[in-house]
Amino acid sequence: MEETNFFEKVYEVARLIPYGRVTSYGAIAKYLGAARSARMVGWAMNNSGAKDVPAHRVVNRVGMLTGKQHFDGTNLMQQLLENEGIKVKDNQIQDFQKYFWDPAKELL
């Protein structure tokens, strides 16, 4: 059976995010054809704990680590991003547009 659920698609795309790159919930949702379902992407990430999905590479459109609150530690998400060479300041990614990875364009 093809579990072509929204969540499965989100996990698949999120797993394809290259090292040192980040994307936004809306970008993934838009790639799935549901730009307005960005919230669902966040929900999917909530279950990402049970999946091998690098949720730390997914942030909101502003590049803010809105979901860092859901990680184990307080700065775990920021630490992971900095570990990949991404600069994070005040829970916000610096040069977000520079590290931005759009599945609808680059993954094409």
Add this chain to the structure above:
DNA sequence: GAATTGACGTTCT
């Protein structure tokens, strides 16, 4: 079973 919330983003006013 129904109502509300939820890691957001778009659209209308």
Add this chain to the structure above:
DNA sequence: AAGAACGCCAATT
């Protein structure tokens, strides 16, 4: 232009 409301699907209460 800025602010407020809505929309999407699923899970939780």
